[in-house]
Amino acid sequence: MGKSNLDLVKECDRFPYYADDPAFYTAHMRNYHAFRVNGCDANLGYILNSVVKKLELPANSWAIDADNRTVTLMTDPDATPEQRSELIAETLAQAVKQDTFEILRGWRNEKYPVYAPGGKFLLEMERSATPLFGVVSYGVHSTCYVNDDNGLRIWVPRRSKTKQTYPGMLDNSVAGGMSTDEHPGECLVREAMEEASLPEDVVRKNSTAVGCVTYFYVRGAQAGGETDLLQPEVEYVYDIKLSADVVPKPCDSEVEQFYLMTVDEVKAALANGEFKPNCSVVLIDFFLRHGILTPENEPNFLDIISRIHRRLEFPTASHFEGTNASDSKQ
Amino acid sequence: MGKSNLDLVKECDRFPYYADDPAFYTAHMRNYHAFRVNGCDANLGYILNSVVKKLELPANSWAIDADNRTVTLMTDPDATPEQRSELIAETLAQAVKQDTFEILRGWRNEKYPVYAPGGKFLLEMERSATPLFGVVSYGVHSTCYVNDDNGLRIWVPRRSKTKQTYPGMLDNSVAGGMSTDEHPGECLVREAMEEASLPEDVVRKNSTAVGCVTYFYVRGAQAGGETDLLQPEVEYVYDIKLSADVVPKPCDSEVEQFYLMTVDEVKAALANGEFKPNCSVVLIDFFLRHGILTPENEPNFLDIISRIHRRLEFPTASHFEGTNASDSKQ
Known part of the structure; x- marks a missing residue:
């Protein structure tokens, strides 16, 4: 099981x-x-x-x-x-x-x-x-996928075996933490180049902002360092639909290799615990938005959806680029 | 404003x-x-x-x-x-x-x-x-849309002026409450015929389960009857992508007319308070999943996403069609 x-x-x-x-x-x-x-x-x-x-x-x-x-x-x-x-x-x-x-x-x-x-x-x-x-941290996670006559397949990288955290585990296609002053869209473009060698124009043309996932993580032994520390997190989520001839490639040393996996292969790897924990949540959100997990085939449909959009009890970022929010960041 | x-x-x-x-x-x-x-x-x-x-x-x-x-x-x-x-x-x-x-x-x-x-x-x-x-109630809401060379447009019905609740307001393309024994997918098919004259094969072929919205409503005067009664709600959400030649038509007496509205027209009607309240939430969820509302253009991006996926403090339905859940419904 x-x-x-x-x-x-x-x-x-x-x-x-x-x-x-x-x-x-x-x-x-x-x-x-x-x-x-x-x-x-x-x-x-x-x-x-x-x-x-x-x-x-x-x-x-x-x-x-x-x-x-x-x-x-x-x-x-x-x-x-x-x-x-x-x-x-x-x-x-x-x-x-x-x-x-x-x-x-x-x-x-x-x-x-x-x-x-x-x-x-x-x-x-x-x-x-x-x-x-125990403050909120922010990141961007995205799923690169191909959906053609061969069905829906997802680009899945394996983390480098020398990476400080979660070495060798499967990851989301493009993912990374957001530093101060970075906006989600910019962070996506930067990470897509650094981690998957995807050029900016390809990312801008094929990516869609599709919401976010939020959850309240408590660090266990696997995360490294002291246990029981709190890590409430916000991950801005993007889908990147690629044609089959666009192939993500490792660029920096963080990724070892990319695989183009079928939905069933991703499901099996999830059930097998092969993904870094928060990457599982992003893939489950992808499955929920693409009709792969439905009320009829996922017994915990409602509980899952509310937990991965948890309302955090701390103030959170606004990256609004209108007048008021950008003023406040100066 | x-x-x-x-x-x-x-x-x-x-x-x-x-x-x-x-x-x-x-x-x-x-x-x-x-x-x-x-x-x-x-x-x-x-x-x-x-x-x-x-x-x-x-x-x-x-x-x-x-x-x-x-x-x-x-x-x-x-x-x-x-x-x-x-x-x-x-x-x-x-x-x-x-x-x-x-x-x-x-x-x-x-x-x-x-x-x-x-x-x-x-x-x-x-x-x-x-x-x-104050028990949880369940429904299905779906957005019928066209996305072609003329851009993304949404089919928006106006509720009949004789309807018991929210007469004359704008609504989601197909929406309705789920009675006992009904499953979300079935409810969608039934309501799509009743409210929009969409045949079952069109619905099954073009609809995608895309999650749900949940929120904890408190009834005001507009809802009718006693005020301050509680109505925690789950709405299973479906997108129905139609080609421009498929035109939803009122079937029963609940809908007066359908309009094919641009995104800007829908946004204006939302800001103007023309939609039935819970239909606004479903359209906002649609906008969030389709890259129309993004972290950079929606100042309250995070707060909105967590509130429309509220974790209700009551047990909720499972419509899983595997062995255990369907047994429990007999």
Whole structure:
């Protein structure tokens, strides 16, 4: 018996739901402090109590409220994103120096953004540190597929065996994390070249924005570093329909090889646990939108759809390119 | 200024979220009793306290627990769905006789199902009574569209001016509620003929199951009958791609006329509040899946997507046609 689609979804969406058991949820929340920023009326993430204990949080920059279980960055309410980010960077530099957290040994030198309500850019922090604060991270995932007389087939890469995370596992055709200042459409174009050697014009012509998946991941041993750290995630999803003569090829060292797999082959690999966990969710979403999983053939149709579009309890990004949102990112 | 897409979503998804304000949510829940069935360990809906007060609930069939705010149908734990449905029908017949509720004046003579955890069929009740118990209701909504050299256009019907609910408003191409024993695919075929004169072979050949939308509606004055009744809903969603020579035509008396509207015309009608509320949500979902609404042009992209796939806190249906689920429906 392989894994069901709901099993795969539950491997990603692991944080409990209040409505399933209010008493359990309330008790569970005592394991965390809410991460907050002075002047911003929202929880931005949940920090494990064990992390709060180990982090050195100088009293001139941080306030810990043990009763309400909050950890607040005490910058001026009118501070700039740069000022907030600088204090976070100092705190993390100290943790790296003292080798406090295994997860920071995987330092990426990439900055990930944190947003205030309304999608306003609040601060940025080193990518590998985001699970320590339990803040939302963002990425782009896309499925390249061919649909011709030979049926629907999907381009599936295998991750390099030397990759830091999930080495050798199957992946989505094009996928990657979004750094500060990047927009989903740009990120897609960049990653499609870096990971699949697909030129910008091919991507722009053949890709369709088809929504997003969201889920609340809790890191297990497979993810590396400390376990039980929180990683709520948003993945913007794109379909890229290619003609059979366009062949994605590895470009950087992250991908080993691409396979053109039938739907049945992808289903078998999913059930077999061969895909990186969050890539399973993106493929299940693809199957749901393309009539491959239906109410009549997927026993957990409704539960799957709501869990992979989870409403996260933190402010999330807006990448709107109209006047208000782009102003807020300056 | 017209309505934003998020405004339209909020008109459907109106019940509060725990995470937005735990104290408010907890206080708000004191307005309801949970509807339960003896032997089934789940809340099946929320009944307004004012409804509990007015309903005659004979003590040999019902147990009211004022402390825990539950109303429980006291059938034997091993009762059949027929036995449970019979007691509900008796209670409702009494309410109709005494004209206790305005909403029951719109008696439909259609039975709607209620499911136990795992999607098991538990009981059925008259359609117009479901908001009194706040149980989940199910329907099928589909968008018929043409996408050719003239661009993407959508078939939009106007509801008959004599229809009981939302007369004269714009609607989804094909939409309708699902009675007990009906499966989404069958319901689509039936409604497509009844509402749009589309033959079964055309529907089967051109339709794609593309997921569902779910939201937690709270009835306002526009819905008719008592206000503040709860109506959590699941709509199974289908796209039907038609060639330009296939023209939907009204068949029964529910639809007045079909228009073939451009995307911009649909957007304008949405902003103008011309669509029946839950039809807006289905069109927004269509726009999100077809690259019309993107992270860059929709400021509330993430909030919209998670709210229209809300995880309902009640057991929901499984229409799986494998062995286990269809057994449970017998």
